[in-house]
Amino acid sequence: MFGERRAKAEAVSLSGGALDVVVLPSGASLTLRFAKPDDAEGLQHYFRSLSVHSRTDRFLGALSELSPRELGRFVDAGEDGRFSVLAVTTEDGFETIVGEARYAFAADMGDVELGLSVDDRRQGRGIGSALLHHVQCRAAALGVERLFGDTLRSNAGMMGLARKSGFAFAPSPGDWKLVRFEKYLGVSSPLQQTSRASRRLAAGALAATPGVPRSCEEIIPAASAA
Numbered sequence: 117m118f119g120e121r122r123a124k125a126e127a128v129s130l131s132g133g134a135l136d137v138v139v140l141p142s143g144a145s146l147t148l149r150f151a152k153p154d155d156a157e158g159l160q161h162y163f164r165s166l167s168v169h170s171r172t173d174r175f176l177g178a179l180s181e182l183s184p185r186e187l188g189r190f191v192d193a194g195e196d197g198r199f200s201v202l203a204v205t206t207e208d209g210f211e212t213i214v215g216e217a218r219y220a221f222a223a224d225m226g227d228v229e230l231g232l233s234v235d236d237r238r239q240g241r242g243i244g245s246a247l248l249h250h251v252q253c254r255a256a257a258l259g260v261e262r263l264f265g266d267t268l269r270s271n272a273g274m275m276g277l278a279r280k281s282g283f284a285f286a287p288s289p290g291d292w293k294l295v296r297f298e299k300y301l302g303v304s305s306p307l308q309q310t311s312r313a314s315r316r317l318a319a320g321a322l323a324a325t326p327g328v329p330r331s332c333e334e335i336i337p338a339a340s341a342a
């Protein structure tokens with residue numbers, strides 16, 4: 117798929133470098149970047165250090181850490197249309213992972229699915245908003261119609277974040293314990309004018325279509341990090 121190849125190429129060219137630097141309401145700066153293979157240990161440490169509650173919310177069930185296979189996938193940007201974005205802070209030259217978002221790009225469906233988490237000690241400071249806004253930007257740049265995720269109905273934090281970020285809610289297909297948050301990005305693109313059967317082709321054409329928004333700010337209001 118052309119769209120996926122484009123995304124993968126972009127990931128490779130940007131990996132190692134910052135995708136975005138966000139100033140949080142506190143004035144602290146936060147760097148967002150793709151996860152890369154040498155983040156495996158740090159990312160596993162990050163997931164282990166989340167509270168049981170946050171890990172359950174993040175992975176929709178009990179999980180103490182990622183399996184080596186899943187961890188390998190997490191740090192392989194672009195593999196299978198999936199990307200992990202890390203939120204990191206740097207103090208005294210040491211980088212700390214304080215949040216992560218993972219999204220999957222399905223060019224044939226014209227959508228992006230995401231999940232995210234923020235270190236418990238740093239929740240409520242705008243990091244989740246920054247990550248969610250960033251993923252919206254990535255999705256918009258990929259020309260997708262819809263961004264969505266599933267969360268536990270009991271997850272007030274994620275539902276509050278999604279609501280504040282303009283997502284709507286719908287039942288999650290097949291699981292009453294979950295709720296789906298979703299947002300149509302309003303990208304006027306060939307994807308919206310085609311049947312599902314032809315979307316795969318349209319997604320390929322999209323990258324070459326003049327006038328299709330490439331930058332987030334064209335269609336999504338500037339980040340309100342709070």
Ligand SMILES: CC(C)(COP(=O)(O)OP(=O)(O)OC[C@H]1O[C@@H](n2cnc3c(N)ncnc32)[C@H](O)[C@@H]1OP(=O)(O)O)[C@@H](O)C(=O)NCCC(=O)NCCS
Nearest residue numbers: 170173233234239240241242243244245272273274276277
């Ligand atoms: C959900 C989560 C990612 C939010 O991240 P965060 O950095 O705390 O979010 P922010 O500080 O950007 O909060 C933005 C808005 O979300 C809403 N929000 C955040 N936490 C909330 C809570 N516990 N209850 C209700 N609303 C909440 C608020 O509207 C908040 O805006 P405000 O601070 O102006 O009131 C974080 O709580 C988390 O990691 N939870 C565990 C993992 C998880 O649930 N992942 C979701 C799986 S899809």
